[in-house]
Amino acid sequence: MxxxxxxxxxxxxxxxxxxxxxxxxxxxxxxxxxxxxxxxxxxxxxxxxxxxxxxxxxxxxxxxxxxxxxxxxNTILMAVPMFIFMGIVLQKTGLAERLLESMGFLFGEIRGGVAISTVLVGALLAASTGVVGASVVAMGVISLPVMMKYKYNTPLACGTICASGTLGQIIPPSIVLIILGDVFQVPVGDLFKAAIGPGLALVGAYILYIVVVSFFNKDMAPAIPADPSRGSKSKQVIRALIDIIPSLTLILLVLGSIFAGVATPTESSAVGCLGAVGLALVYKTFSLQMVKEASLESVKITSMVFGILIxxxxxxxxxxxxGGDEIVEHFMMSLPGDEKWGFIIFTMLAILVLGFFIDFVEISYIIVPILVPIAMNLDINPVWFAILIAMNLQTSFLTPPFGFSLFYLKGVVPATVRTIQIYKGVIPFIIIQVIVLMLIAFYPEFFGINPSTAG
Structure with a gap:
């Protein structure tokens, strides 16, 4: 004991x-x-x-x-500092600001349009940066004032920003997936491929929720009047595409090189760093001072991750x-009902509860290694199990009282926005994440994942 x-x-x-x-x-x-x-x-x-x-x-x-x-x-973990550096450089290029402004005006004329554009920008930032804190802060600074100006419901606006910012936990290239790939000893590329479906499903579920809420309650997310100063609709579309294309190019360079088998995730992270510096040059935000600041921030975050790992x-x-692992294994194998499903349900509940109090890195390196041998004994596909854990860990960024996204947003919102409003706003999105998690658990084939190691 x-x-x-x-x-x-x-x-x-x-x-x-x-x-x-x-x-x-x-x-x-x-x-x-x-x-x-x-x-x-x-x-x-x-x-x-x-x-x-x-x-x-x-x-x-x-x-x-x-x-x-x-x-x-460990060559897998070499990708961690490089993806962090890529994300910080992109943050400093003003990529989020350009995307949010363009897409906000593009979708703003429909009810819930700014919230929908926030989700889409969150997905693009997740696929190109993967840095949750940077995404939440950027969208909180830019998107929230627009939503507040046009009388959006405050909890809905805050919840949308927090949930969209956490998409970087499941949409590749995700630091969580890299860490879980190391813990499970499975190719990170396989995890990246398996995470695409669940990530897009989560984006779709967020947008569906916003559309339904704004349809039944017009005051929750009103439409924004057209802005003549931004030109015709066609010009707005062209401007939005100009701002989106660099991000999509970087996503294709990073993820495309992995999925095509041209590069490993570690090698593609180096491609991502070069792409991020290239975008900084395109946007004319490149400077040696910027590179120095990004490098220092990357070293700090990477040191934290590796310090926790040691x-x-x-x-x-x-x-x-x-003998603690034997006690846990005996307990898991003696759960009532089917061994496999009893184990999965219990572990998902345990990780969800732990996510209320501790960070995803600690859970990944302390809890998950205890569970991996048991999952192997039960013939559970490690890729499927890792995706379930990654989706669950994403929820830990939103769950009160210690969800990091809540703190990130609280640090940049006006004083009139109370903490309880942020807490209220994230609850529907937490429920959506749990529903998607259940769908991945019970219908993994729908997402292209085989739940068994056999075949």
Missing amino acids: VGIIMFFAALIMLLFGFPVAFTFAAVSVLFGIIAGIIEIGFDDGLDVALIDGFEEGLLMFDFMPFRIMSIMQ GATAFSMVFTYT
């Missing part, structure tokens, strides 16, 4: 706000020593148990340098050493 107690001790410390990477590392060392003391026993006295147990507990950490070296040599590696090592 030492491993199970260790898990809940780490969770409690995270809820108190301790840094994630250091929490996992410190808890691992502490409970490794406790496990060593328990293994030595107290037959020869307390002093012997403490001294020998301390040494025994630290012995397992002799292999940590080899584990850290394997992380450093702490999580120590945690999982001690968890396995103390």
Whole structure:
């Protein structure tokens, strides 16, 4: 039971706000020593148990340098800093602003048009940047004032922006999918291909919800009058296409090279970096200062991810050493009903609840490695299971009280927008995500995913 107690001790410390990477590392060392003391026993006295147990507990950490070296040599994880750099460079080019302005005026004359354009721009940004915080902030700064000006319902406007910004979690190239590809030891390209259908389904579901709500309640999302200063409708369409084409080109370069088998995801991330710098040159926003700032931000975010990974590696090592994985496996296999579906339903509920409190990176590196061997024993397709987890983890960005998208948006909204309005606005989108998650679980063939490893 030492491993199970260790898990809940780490969770409690995270809820108190301790840094994630250091929490996992410190808890691992502490409970490794406790496990060593328990293994030595107290037959020869307390002093012997403490001294020998301390040494025994630290012995397992002799292999940590080899584990850290394997992380450093992992070619899959090399894509993480490059995709982050690509996203930050694109953010600094003003791509989001151009897309939102053009598409906002393009769809604005229909009810819910600005909200629909926000979802579409969110999907394009997800496929070209994948940086949730940047997408939410950009759309919050640009799109929200327009919606507020034309009397959009505040919760609907806030919910649309938060949900659209999180599309980068499921639509490739997604950092979550890269991490899960490493954890599951499956090709990231396979995950990218499998995520296209669920990602587009989520975009369609968001737009359908906005259309239905604005149809039955005209005051929720009124139409915006045409702006003569922007020229005729045909000119607006041409202007929108001019702003969209660079993003689509970059998406085709990155994802097309993967799907065509020309490049691996790691190699395509390098293509994406070059494409992002090229767009910066096209938009005349390129400068050495911009590259320096983007590089520094990329290093900070990447350091956070890899710091968590090293702490999580120590945690999982001690968890396995103390037999925690066997207890979890026994519990999962003894769930009532069908073993496979009992396991899937329980894990989805557990990840959904954990998403209320901790980040997707911690869940990916702490919880998921415990579940992977059990899924293999139950003959569950790892690609299908990874997509289910990725969709579930996306929800963690929206769930109150600690959803990151909520904090990102709250930081840029006017003082008149209350936190409770943001919370209210995301609830329908959380429900939509859960519905799409259930569809992927029960009808995976509809999304082109085989739920079994056989065949």
